[in-house]
Amino acid sequence: MILNWQKREMQFKIVYYGPGLSGKTTNIVWLHSRMVKKSQLVSIKTEQERTLFFDFMDFEIKKLAGFSVKFNLYTVPGQTFYVQSRRIVLSGADGVVYVADSLKNRMRENIQYLMECIITLKKNGINPCGFPFVLQYNKRDMKNVLPVEILEKYLNPKMLPSYTSVASDGIGVIETLQGVIREVVNINMPKFILMASRKRK
Numbered sequence: 001m002i003l004n005w006q007k008r009e010m011q012f013k014i015v016y017y018g019p020g021l022s023g024k025t026t027n028i029v030w031l032h033s034r035m036v037k038k039s040q041l042v043s044i045k046t047e048q049e050r051t052l053f054f055d056f057m058d059f060e061i062k063k064l065a066g067f068s069v070k071f072n073l074y075t076v077p078g079q080t081f082y083v084q085s086r087r088i089v090l091s092g093a094d095g096v097v098y099v100a101d102s103l104k105n106r107m108r109e110n111i112q113y114l115m116e117c118i119i120t121l122k123k124n125g126i127n128p129c130g131f132p133f134v135l136q137y138n139k140r141d142m143k144n145v146l147p148v149e150i151l152e153k154y155l156n157p158k159m160l161p162s163y164t165s166v167a168s169d170g171i172g173v174i175e176t177l178q179g180v181i182r183e184v185v186n187i188n189m190p191k192f193i194l195m196a197s198r199k200r201k
Contacts, residue, residue: 001094001188003067005199010192011058011070012184014177015090017117018099019109020078023138026167027099028057028075031177034170035059064185065192071181078113087120095132095184096121097176099167100155102137102145107154114155132183135162136176141169 002011016024025043032041038059058072074093076086090096098117100110121128137151148164156162161179165172 001191003192003195007068008066009068009070010064011072012094012181012188013072013074013092014095014097014180014184015093016073016075016097016099017086017090017113018076018078019101019106019113022078022099022101022106022110023136023165023167024075024078024099026138027097027136027165027173027176028073030167030170030173031073032057034174061181065189065196067192071184083116086116087123090117090120091124093121093124093126094188095180096134097180098133098135098155100135100137100151102139102151103142104144104146107146110151110155130187132180132187133160134176134180134183135160136165136167136172137162138165138167138172140164140171141166 004010016027018024028041032038035057039057042056056072056074058070060068060070063069074089076082076089096117098114100106100114118128121131135156137148139145152159152162161183163172163176163179165176167173
């Protein structure tokens with residue numbers, strides 16, 4: 001959380017994390033196309049049109065405790081050899097959306113990237129316990145997808161908030177974003193209230 005007391009503005013960073021081609025960028029692009037008050041969508045791609053570093057979008061919601069609230073949305077590159085880039089993008093995150101590919105043949109990658117995400121959070125000095133983290137099971141319209149119950153069993157044993165989606169059609173995209181925003185705000189509001197009370201002294 002970044003607070004600007006003069007502008008009365010708070011900013012939060014949300015990172016979409018997951019295997020390559022799981023639908024992270026698709027989420028961001030769909031959201032950007034529907035937002036009214038938003039920034040320009042920044043995307044750096046490889047020759048194969050896959051995200052190399054990050055997509056970034058910020059938008060504002062209604063004021064919270066008299067402060068305007070801005071959310072910066074990022075995605076990480078999914079290719080296996082961009083581990084360091086993912087760590088950089090995840091640095092300073094206030095919340096994570098883990099986008100899992102529902103296809104049966106992607107389960108191993110889903111688990112691998114989920115473990116990597118947790119390890120990276122720890123390396124960045126973030127305690128995953130109590131950290132705003134939601135899961136999205138994407139591509140539910142495809143054939144050969146795993147049942148949600150199986151995905152929950154192997155990817156979500158702690159029963160964190162989870163959502164099903166077809167990001168290419170916008171199904172479940174808003175619900176996922178609302179879910180992570182709710183987690184981010186609920187966890188950070190006590191910190192904000194404490195900081196505001198100290199500021200008044």
